[in-house]
Amino acid sequence: MNKPIELSVRLNRIKPSASVAAKALVDRLRAEGQDIIDFTIGEPDLPTPPNVVEAAVTAMREGQxxxxxxxxxxxxxxxxVEKLARDNxxxxxxxxxxxxxxGKNIIFLALSVTLNPGDEVIIPAPYWVSYPDMVVVNDGVPVIVSSAASSGFKLSPEQLEAAITPKTKWLILNxxxxxxxxxxxxxxxxxxxxxxxxxxxxxVMSDEIYEHFVYNGATHASPVAVIPSLQERALIVNGASKxxxxxxxRIGYGAGPVRLANAxxxxxxxxxxxxxxxxxxxxVEAFGGSQDAPLRAxxxxxxRGKLMRELLSGIPGFDVGELTGAFYLYPSxxxxxxxxxxxxxxxxxxxxxxxYLxxxxxxxTLDGSAYGVSPHLRFSFATSEKSIREGCDRISRACASLR
Structure with a gap:
């Protein structure tokens, strides 16, 4: 009998992405015939803009x-370069x-080329599920700094100061x-x-992938634009996905010092x-052509976010914060x-x-423990109003059955 291949011990340090695992579960249940409403996946349900599709088709026909x-x-x-000047x-x-x-590819590679064993990376929580695991698999140490709903889930200067040590290599801001x-x-x-x-x-690693989605008077500002002195030690991460x-x-990009970009x-x-x-x-067409699509999105x-917030706020047991950005709600x-x-x-x-849900x-839905702060759930409203209404109604009825 052949001995099974031994996997790297490095793999034992990380776990599968919670959001990807949730999508796989939804796909499996739907394949079994179950009627599942999915609030897990952070993926716009809107089509890729036609001008972008046509640009890709033309490129293929031209042999690119x-x-x-x-x-x-x-x-x-x-x-x-032109987009960063125009928008940011x-x-x-x-x-x-x-x-x-x-963008995930850029983040992983940036950590790979900069982290040495024991280097620390400050990650404000709640965080995107992949940050800590990508740090760990690259021999770094995630330093999780938690914030609460009362602070708007934002890292404070005092918290940042307390978290920095001589071993700190990166702060990840999203x-x-x-x-x-x-x-x-x-x-x-x-x-x-x-x-x-x-x-x-x-x-500073500044993940700005959701820059187009800000609400209720909020505006997106890149940390490097606000603090120009950081430009020589910052990597801006963005992309076309959202x-x-x-x-x-699968197109993302990093903007940073030449030595880092080359590495x-x-x-x-x-x-x-x-x-x-x-x-x-x-x-090229997405970033350089008409910007009507992200504005409409x-x-x-x-x-959709206002609708979901209104519906969830009416369910006993849910405490929903303000709608400010991205396409997520994170109610307690x-x-x-x-x-x-x-x-x-x-x-x-x-x-x-x-x-239970x-x-x-x-x-x-997704549990807050996957994002570092509990007890919360993450809801994606990157889905139809019909699904939002039906899903929230189902949740309301399920919660009414609790005692």
Whole structure:
């Protein structure tokens, strides 16, 4: 009998992405014939803009189907430079830009080329599920700094100062935030910047993938635009997935110092070789063409978010914060903890609530423990108003059955 292959011990340090696992569960239950309403996946349900699709089709017909430069085509990197100046007030050159197979790819590679064993990465919680695991698999140490709903789920200058040590390599900021939707104001970024200016050893990774989705008077500001002194030790991460409904196209980019961009490019040459040529042609049109699509998407998601917030706020046991950004709500379900289901089971955690809702209401959500702060649930409203109404009605009925 052949001995089974031994996997790397590195794999034992991480767990599968909670959001990807949730999508797999929804897909399996639907394949079994169950009528599941899915509030888990952070993926716009809107189509990719037609002008972007046409640009990709034209590129294929013209034979743009071969390898490109590892860090992206000159045309796309130039377009990204122009986009950063137009939308964010940031000034880079093409050599500062590296294009990857999605923003997640850029984040992982940036950590890979900078972290040495024991280096610390400050991650404000609630956080996107992949940050801590990507730090750990690259031999770093995640330093989780939790914030509460009372602070808008935002890192304070005092918390940042207390978390920094001689081993700190990165601070990861995500604004607008997944999972909470929190948006840092310019004044809040200024105060964080004052702390960072006292600690020149700390780099900043600014994940701005949800920049197009801000609501109720909030505005997106890039930390580097607010604190220009950070530009030489910051990496801006963004991409086409969310704002342009291009999740499957897998195009993300980083903007940072040339040495960092070159290091990431070196890893790309030994891993993915280059981003998809066809997707890059589409991204040139996405970033450089008409910007009507992300503007329309932002208005659509704002209306859906307001609807979901109103409906969830009417359910006893839910405490829903303000709608500010991204396409997520992160309500507290502390009011449901301790209640008993019709089957006689006590809900002792937000994960129990998630299980109850998918079993009883056929509604899929994600537990706050996956994002570092409980007891909360993450709801994505990147879905239709019909699904939002039906799903919230099912949740209401399921919660009414608790005692």
């Amino acid at each position: 189907t071969r390898y490109t430069a590892a860090n992206g085509t000159p045309a796309l990197r130039k377009t990204i 007030g940031l000034h880079y050159k093409s050599e500062n830009i590296v294009v990857g197979s999605g 604004t607008p935030n997944n999972p909470t939707g929190a948006v840092y104001s310019r004044s809040e970024l200024v105060e964080l910047g004052k702390v960072l200016e006292r600690h020149p050893n700390v780099w 704002g342009y409904s291009m999740t499957g196209w 990431i490019t070196t890893l790309i040459t030994q891993t993915t070789t280059c981003p998809s040529a066809i997707s890059q042609a589409g991204a 932002g208005k659509v998601f704002e209306q 379900v502390a009011g449901l903890i301790g209640k008993t289901t019709p089957a006689g089971e006590v809900l002792s955690s937000d994960l129990d609530v998630v299980r 998918i079993e009883e209401a056929k509604v899929a």
